[in-house]
Amino acid sequence: MSALWDHASPEAASARERGIHCIPLPTPFGIGPINTYLLDDDPLTLIDTGPNSGLALDALELELGKLGKKIEDLELIIVSHQHMDHLGLTEILARRSGAPVAALGSLVPCLSRYDEWMEADDRFAAAVMLRHGIPEETCLALRSVSRSFRGWGAATTVTQPLEQGGELKFRDRTLTVHHRPGHSPSDTIFFDADNRTLLAADHLIASVSSNPLIARPLDAPLEEAEDAGKLARPKSLMIYLESLAKTREMEPIDLILPGHGPGFTDHVELIDQRFQLHERRADKLYGLIAEQPRSGYDLAQALWGNVAVTQAYLTLSEALGHVDVLISEGRVAERFDDDGTAYFEATSSPTS
Numbered sequence: 001m002s003a004l005w006d007h008a009s010p011e012a013a014s015a016r017e018r019g020i021h022c023i024p025l026p027t028p029f030g031i032g033p034i035n036t037y038l039l040d041d042d043p044l045t046l047i048d049t050g051p052n053s054g055l056a057l058d059a060l061e062l063e064l065g066k067l068g069k070k071i072e073d074l075e076l077i078i079v080s081h082q083h084m085d086h087l088g089l090t091e092i093l094a095r096r097s098g099a100p101v102a103a104l105g106s107l108v109p110c111l112s113r114y115d116e117w118m119e120a121d122d123r124f125a126a127a128v129m130l131r132h133g134i135p136e137e138t139c140l141a142l143r144s145v146s147r148s149f150r151g152w153g154a155a156t157t158v159t160q161p162l163e164q165g166g167e168l169k170f171r172d173r174t175l176t177v178h179h180r181p182g183h184s185p186s187d188t189i190f191f192d193a194d195n196r197t198l199l200a201a202d203h204l205i206a207s208v209s210s211n212p213l214i215a216r217p218l219d220a221p222l223e224e225a226e227d228a229g230k231l232a233r234p235k236s237l238m239i240y241l242e243s244l245a246k247t248r249e250m251e252p253i254d255l256i257l258p259g260h261g262p263g264f265t266d267h268v269e270l271i272d273q274r275f276q277l278h279e280r281r282a283d284k285l286y287g288l289i290a291e292q293p294r295s296g297y298d299l300a301q302a303l304w305g306n307v308a309v310t311q312a313y314l315t316l317s318e319a320l321g322h323v324d325v326l327i328s329e330g331r332v333a334e335r336f337d338d339d340g341t342a343y344f345e346a347t348s349s350p351t352s
C-alpha cells in the first residue's frame, strides 16, 4: 500500500484554507484508500465518491458529520474518471442528495451502462493479453477476479456533462476542466487558477507512478467488444506522457490534490521524475528486445517477474506502453508468429 493522505500535513492545512477537505475512503484494492474531496463552497461539492461499499458509505457519512455536513446537503457530485474506486457510490449519493452529477461528456455512455462497459473492457483486455502471450488460464483467472470486483462500481446518470476547457463556477472559485487521458481514457483534472490548486485525481500521484492502463477507447461501441481482438490497442503510455507534458506547463500550481496518497506541491519536479523513470524503463526493454525477439508477456516478466494474477494486465499494459514508445522511435517493430501472438524485435543494430 502506498503512503496515505496526512490530515496533519502542511498540504492538508492549505487545502482546508481553500475550503477543501480530503475525505479518504477505504477500498478493497492494493492502492489503498481513495481520496474524495469536499469543496465547502456554493454549491457544496464532492469530487469522487469511493467504491460502492457499506464501509465507504459509512466512512463518508462519519467524516461529513465531523464537518457539520450530511450526504443530503451535497449540491454537486463530480466524477474524475471511470475507475470504480472513484465512482461506486455516485448514484446512491446523487439519489439521496438530489445533487447533479458532473463528468466528462465522453464518459456518459460508459457510466450509464457501467456493468456492460466493464464486461466489454474485460473482453478487450483478454484479447490484448492473449495476443501478447499471456497464458489462457491466466486470462481466465483474471476475468473471474475482475467479475468478482465488478460490484464495487455502479452505473450512474450524468446530468452535467463536462467538456475540455469548460468551467465550473462556484461562489469562491472557478474550476477549469482539463481532459488528461492516459491512466484511463477519461481522466479529468480540475484547476483553480486563482488559488493555484489542482485536483489531479489519478493523473498525477506523488506516492506511486500512475499505471497507463490499456483500455477500450471511450468512443468504441459496446458491440465491438465482441471482436475485441480487432479493436486497435490504444497507446496508453504515449497518451499519458503527452498529458503529463500538458500538465507540466500548467504553472504556477502551489497545491496538488491527488486521488490517492498525500497532497504535494512541486508538479514539475514530479513529472520530470516520471519522464526519467519511463525513459529508463524503455531503455531497459530495448536492451531485452535487442538480445532476442520477445512477446509483451516476456517483457513484463523480465521487468517485474512472476506477478500475481491481478497484476498481470497492469504490468503488460506498462510493458506495451514502453514498446509503443520504442516503435514510435523506429527502434522496435511488431511481428506476429503463426498462432497470432505478437512479438517485438529490434529494427537494426545500434549505430554508435
Ligand SMILES: [Zn+2]
Binding pocket: 081, 083, 183, 184, 202
Ligand atoms: Zn484510477
